[in-house]
Amino acid sequence: MQIMYVCTGNQCRSVMAEYYTRAKLADRGIGLQSGNITVRSAGTLHYPPHPADPMVIDLLKNDGIDANSHSSTPLTTDISRQADLILCFEREQISDLLEQNPLAIRKVFLFNDFVNACKYMHAEGPIAGDTAADRLIEIMDCVPMLRPFLPTALETEDPHRQSREVFERVYAEIKHGVDIMLGAVA
Template sequence: MHDDRRNPPAILFLCLGNICRSPLAEGAARAAFADAGIDATLDSAGTGDWHVGHPPDARAQAEARRRGVDISNLRARQLAPDDFRRFDLILAADATNLRDARAIRPADATATLALMLDLVPGRAGESVADPYYGDDGGFAATWDDVSAVASALVASASSG
């Protein structure tokens, strides 16, 4: 999952605006790694720049809080070329964001790119649903998805 010569693993979660799916993924991963006592460098970003500097969507914050995780201190930022060298793994929420990340990936990139749900058995190729335009229930489903990703990451880090 990451270059074993580097410790701790450095993982970036990616979605479109960095206010729903990727901050939820970052929050779930932070909690999962902390619970497992494993150090990791975790961050999130968006492929778009519409929300740069903004906190996560209030509904995302509420869902994370409901799950015992505070993501209110996170601020949206846009994916940058340097991210492809700073992180071991960049996990995109969906195929569009994966494609957009590949399009700006610099020639000297060292990060592996994949879909978040590629790490969850039986879910490879699937997208984490974007809850932005739906009702609050969509945020619970998104949390369930990103929490499964976080568990898979911790299991991988624990075994390697």
């Protein structure tokens, strides 16, 4: 299973989420024992590759995560077709993605909406599936039915060109969401 995070420029939010998720999968030993979960990221803006924001690199480094080699990837239809689960940080990013690839409708979610679904299903009892990847698919399949019971999901603020305080707040939100998601399927 491939999880893909999508933000605007692929240098802040999606990078935080990609590298933090990879690190947590490795820490939990989930990656290899879970139907081979892989993680990547992309951005809806189409401009030449560039590195992650220095603030992102610094915040990840403080958690022992090296993102120095990151180079942004523009979102394409082929990339979205390869992903099994796509998590965006703003509704506009979902719209942009679906404009490119309407068939992705069943696998694209607002990050915090998917986190809310993971939290809800985990609280209800064991999630069906033999592996973490199976359980992620089960959650994806259930989101449309659960939506009336979930809180309205908020978008994740774009920290690009903002203060360190904003970057720290956004990173904390992403870490919390990833921890809930992985805790639900571990």
